[in-house]
Amino acid sequence: MSAFFREVARDLYQFFTSVTLAIVLLSLIALIGLVSTLIPQETFTREVDYIARYGVEGYALLKQLQLTNIFGSWYFLFLMALFTLNLAACTYKRLTASWRYWKLPMSPIPPEGLRRFEHARVLSGAVAPDAAQSIAKLLRRHGYRVHEYTSGLLAEKWRWECFGIDVFHISLLIVIFGGLATMLFGYRTFEIAHQGDIIQIPGADFTVRVNRFWSENYPNSERVMDWRSELTVIENGKEVLTKTIEVNAPLRYKGYNFYQSAFGIDWQGAARVTLALSRADGTELGEFVGTVGEGVEVPSEQIFVKIGAFLPDFALTENFIAYSRTQRLQNPAVFVEVYDAHGLRIMRTWAFARPEMQRFWETAMHSVGGQTPYTIKLIGMTAPEFTGLQITKDPGRPIVYFGFLFMIVGMLVHLYFKHRQIWVAFAEGEIIIAGAVRNNLRSFAEEFRRLVEEIRQLNVVTESEPELVTH
Amino acid sequence: MRYPSVLFFYLSTLSYFVTFVLYLLHVVFHPHPRPLSPPRERGDGGEGATLGIIAASASWGLSNIAWGVWATRALLASVILSGAGVIARAIELGNASQWVKVLLLPLSTTYETLTFFSWLIPLIYFVMERKFQIKQVGVFVTGAAFVMLSVAASPSVAPNAPTGVPPSLQSYWLTIHVLFMVLGIAFFTSGFGATLVYLWRRYEKKLFLLFGALLAAIALTIFFVIPLFATLQPAKMLAAVALFGLLCAGFGGLLLFVHREQRPVAWEFLENIEEMVYRCNALGFPFYAIGGFVFGAIWAEQAWSRYWGWDPKETAMLVAALVYAVYLHARLTWGARDAGWRGGLVAWLSVLGYLAVLYAWIGINYFVSSLHSFV
Numbered sequence A: 001m002s003a004f005f006r007e008v009a010r011d012l013y014q015f016f017t018s019v020t021l022a023i024v025l026l027s028l029i030a031l032i033g034l035v036s037t038l039i040p041q042e043t044f045t046r047e048v049d050y051i052a053r054y055g056v057e058g059y060a061l062l063k064q065l066q067l068t069n070i071f072g073s074w075y076f077l078f079l080m081a082l083f084t085l086n087l088a089a090c091t092y093k094r095l096t097a098s099w100r101y102w103k104l105p106m107s108p109i110p111p112e113g114l115r116r117f118e119h120a121r122v123l124s125g126a127v128a129p130d131a132a133q134s135i136a137k138l139l140r141r142h143g144y145r146v147h148e149y150t151s152g153l154l155a156e157k158w159r160w161e162c163f164g165i166d167v168f169h170i171s172l173l174i175v176i177f178g179g180l181a182t183m184l185f186g187y188r189t190f191e192i193a194h195q196g197d198i199i200q201i202p203g204a205d206f207t208v209r210v211n212r213f214w215s216e217n218y219p220n221s222e223r224v225m226d227w228r229s230e231l232t233v234i235e236n237g238k239e240v241l242t243k244t245i246e247v248n249a250p251l252r253y254k255g256y257n258f259y260q261s262a263f264g265i266d267w268q269g270a271a272r273v274t275l276a277l278s279r280a281d282g283t284e285l286g287e288f289v290g291t292v293g294e295g296v297e298v299p300s301e302q303i304f305v306k307i308g309a310f311l312p313d314f315a316l317t318e319n320f321i322a323y324s325r326t327q328r329l330q331n332p333a334v335f336v337e338v339y340d341a342h343g344l345r346i347m348r349t350w351a352f353a354r355p356e357m358q359r360f361w362e363t364a365m366h367s368v369g370g371q372t373p374y375t376i377k378l379i380g381m382t383a384p385e386f387t388g389l390q391i392t393k394d395p396g397r398p399i400v401y402f403g404f405l406f407m408i409v410g411m412l413v414h415l416y417f418k419h420r421q422i423w424v425a426f427a428e429g430e431i432i433i434a435g436a437v438r439n440n441l442r443s444f445a446e447e448f449r450r451l452v453e454e455i456r457q458l459n460v461v462t463e464s465e466p467e468l469v470t471h
Numbered sequence B: 001m002r003y004p005s006v007l008f009f010y011l012s013t014l015s016y017f018v019t020f021v022l023y024l025l026h027v028v029f030h031p032h033p034r035p036l037s038p039p040r041e042r043g044d045g046g047e048g049a050t051l052g053i054i055a056a057s058a059s060w061g062l063s064n065i066a067w068g069v070w071a072t073r074a075l076l077a078s079v080i081l082s083g084a085g086v087i088a089r090a091i092e093l094g095n096a097s098q099w100v101k102v103l104l105l106p107l108s109t110t111y112e113t114l115t116f117f118s119w120l121i122p123l124i125y126f127v128m129e130r131k132f133q134i135k136q137v138g139v140f141v142t143g144a145a146f147v148m149l150s151v152a153a154s155p156s157v158a159p160n161a162p163t164g165v166p167p168s169l170q171s172y173w174l175t176i177h178v179l180f181m182v183l184g185i186a187f188f189t190s191g192f193g194a195t196l197v198y199l200w201r202r203y204e205k206k207l208f209l210l211f212g213a214l215l216a217a218i219a220l221t222i223f224f225v226i227p228l229f230a231t232l233q234p235a236k237m238l239a240a241v242a243l244f245g246l247l248c249a250g251f252g253g254l255l256l257f258v259h260r261e262q263r264p265v266a267w268e269f270l271e272n273i274e275e276m277v278y279r280c281n282a283l284g285f286p287f288y289a290i291g292g293f294v295f296g297a298i299w300a301e302q303a304w305s306r307y308w309g310w311d312p313k314e315t316a317m318l319v320a321a322l323v324y325a326v327y328l329h330a331r332l333t334w335g336a337r338d339a340g341w342r343g344g345l346v347a348w349l350s351v352l353g354y355l356a357v358l359y360a361w362i363g364i365n366y367f368v369s370s371l372h373s374f375v
C-alpha cells in the first residue's frame, strides 16, 4: 500500500515539476487573457451595455460560460491553482539543483581534458617561474577568486548567480500569496461623497470627513490639471490628521487607503430637477422643483409627483431597459410617477429636456394607447458636485512589495551575471588555459579571447623563435 | 513651425528614410555568402572570425560601396536628430504642463509615444548592431521608425500640440513604468527584426509564402473570425470556429512543410543571428516584465487603488510577457538540446511574442476601451 502511495507521490511530483506543464499552463492562461480582452469584463461593463452589444440571449450565454467574469470563473481559478503548485514544485526542484551546483567544488582537470574545452588556449614556450603568481594577480584584478595548487590555478567568479532564477521564481510565489492575502482579508469600497460628508469605514476605529473638494484647470485651458479632496481623519471625536489627496497621492492611515478616484456632477444620485406640469387638456399647472428619490406635492390637483430616476444621457436597450449611455448631460431624462390622493398610481412616464425627444416619446405613448391625465416636461436640472473616493484595506501590500523586490533582484542577477570558471595548468613548455561559463553564454568566447590576450602580454612564456624553413 | 520638436521630427522622418534605403542597398549588394568555411575549430578564440563578414567585392561599382557602413552612420545621425526632437518635446511638454511636480517623459499623447519610439527603437538597435554586426535588421528597424514618424506626421491621427498632462499621468512611477515598457518594446523590436532576418535566411523564398499566409491568417482573423464570433449567434460562431481551425490547420501545415526540408544553411551565420534574437529578447524581457508587473502595479495602486485589475491592456501585456516567458523557457529546454528546435519553433515563438506585444501596445486600443487607452 505504502509503495503504491509512494509511486503516486512520485508521479505527482514529476507531473508538477515538468517544464512542459509550465509551458502548457502559461499558454492556457495567456489564451484566457486574450479572450478577456475581446469580451468586455463585468468589472468594467454594465449589464445594459452587454445587452446593447450582444442581445439578451447572447449575454445569457456569455454569462453561463462565465466569459463575462473570466478571471473569477472556476476554470481560471483551477488553472491558477495548478500553476501555483507547478511553480512551487519547480522552485523546490530547481532550488535543490542550484544547491548542488553551489556545493560542487571546482577541481583540477588534467591538461588533456582542458585541451578539449570549447574555450581553450595553449601558450607554448618556456614558462617563467613566477607565472602562477602573475596570472593569479591578473585574474584577481578581473574579479576572480583564485585558488593555487601545485601545477595550476583554479579561478571562478559569480558562483552565487545560480540562485538568481530561484529568487525570481520564489518572488512570483510571494506576490501570488500577497495578492491572496489582500483578496481574503482586504476590503474595498467606493464612496460618493459630498461636501461635509462623514465616511464610516467598517472595521476601522476612525471616520473620515470630506472637508471640501475642487478641481484646477491648466491656465487658459479647459484641461483639468488636478482633482483634489481635503480629508480629515477623526478618531475618538478628535481630528488627528488632515490631508489633501489627489490622483496618484492617496491618504494612507492605519492600513486603510483613500484614493481620489472620481469627480463629477452627481446627476444620477442627487439631481434636482424642475418639472413643468400641465393637464392633458393643456391647462398649465406651473413649475415644480424636486430631488431624485423624493417628490413634489401639487396641492391644487391633490396629486403627488414622485421623481424616480434621472438619466443624463438616456438610451434604451433592445428589450426596452432605460440606461444612461454616458455621465454627460446629453439627453437628460427623468422618470416620474404620479399618485392620487389615495396613494394610487395614476401614471408613469419619462420626461425629457430635449423637445424632439419629448415629442417622440409622447407620440410613441399615444400610439400604444396610453392616455395620460397630465403632461410633464423637464425644464431644468442641477446637481451637486461629488468626489468619488476609493477606499481599500490592503494587508497584502508589504508582502507584494517584498515580492517585487525579490523579483527585480532575481531577474537582474540571472540575466547579468553568469558563473565563470577558468582553469590554468602549467605543463612542460606550455600553459593551458580553459574557461567555462554557465548556460554556455556565447559572448564568453570574446571575453575569454581577451583574457588570454592579457595573459599572453604578461610575458609568462618566452616563445621560441619560429624557425625559418626554406624549401 | 510653432514647436521646434515637430521640425526635428520632420527632418528625422527624411533621415530615417535615407537610412532605410542605405540598409536596403546593403542587403541587396552584400548578401551573406551562403556556404561558409568548414566548421570552426575548437578553441580558436570564438566567433570573432565570423562576425565581420561583408561580401567580397564584386566586379561592378555599386557593390563596391560599403553601404552597410554608411547605413550605420546615417542611423546614428537619425538617432541624434530624433533624440534632439525628444528633448525639445520634453521641454515643450514641461512648459505646457507647468512643469507639474513630476519628472515627465514626453509620452502622454499618441504623437509623443510614436516619436519617442522612433528615437528609442533605432537607438537600441544601434547598440545591438554594434554588438552583433548584423546589419540586415536595420532595414526593418529604420523602416518601422519611418512608418511611425509618417503616422505621427498626420495631424488627424496624432495632433502634435503639447497639452497639459491629465491628473492620472502625473506620477513619477508612471514615468518609470512607461520608460521600462518602452525599453522592453525597443529590445523586442530589434529581436523581432533579427527573427525576420533569421527566418528569411533560413527559408528564403518559401518565407514569402509563409509570411503571406501568416498575414492573411491574421487579417482574416481580425476581419472575419472575431466579428463573426462576436455576433454570438450559434451558427455564425460555429462558422467562425471552423474558419479559425481551417486557418490554423493551413498555416500549421505550411509551417511543417517548410520545416521538413532543411537546406544546408550557413549555420555559423544563422547561429549568430539566433544569438542576437535571444539576447534582444532576454534583455527586453526584464524591462517589459518588471516595467509592467512591478512598476505598473505600484503605479496602479497609487492611482487606481489596485495593483492588478485585469484591465484589458494589463491583461494583454501579461499575455505578451507570458509568450516571451514561454519563448525563454522553450529555448532553454528544447533549444539548448537541439539547434533545429532553437531555429525552428522557438524562432516562431519569438514572432508570436512580438505579435502579442504589438497587440498589447496598439491593437488592443481598437478592440476595447480601457483605463490605459491614452497611448
Ligand code: HEM
Residues within 6 Å of the ligand: A017, A018, A019, A020, A022, A083, A086, A087, A090, A091, A094, A165, A169, A172, A414, A439, B282, B285, B325, B328, B329, B332
Ligand atoms: C509566470 C511564470 C514564469 C516566468 C515569468 C518565468 C520566467 C523565467 C525566466 C525569465 C527564466 C530565465 C530564462 C533564461 O535564462 O533566459 C526562467 C528559467 C527557468 N524556469 Fe521559469 N518562469 C515562470 C514559471 C516557471 C515554472 C512554473 C517552472 C516550472 C516548470 C519554471 C522553471 C524554470 C526553469 C527550470 C528555468 C531554468 C533556469 C536555468 O536553467 O537557468 N518556471 N524562468
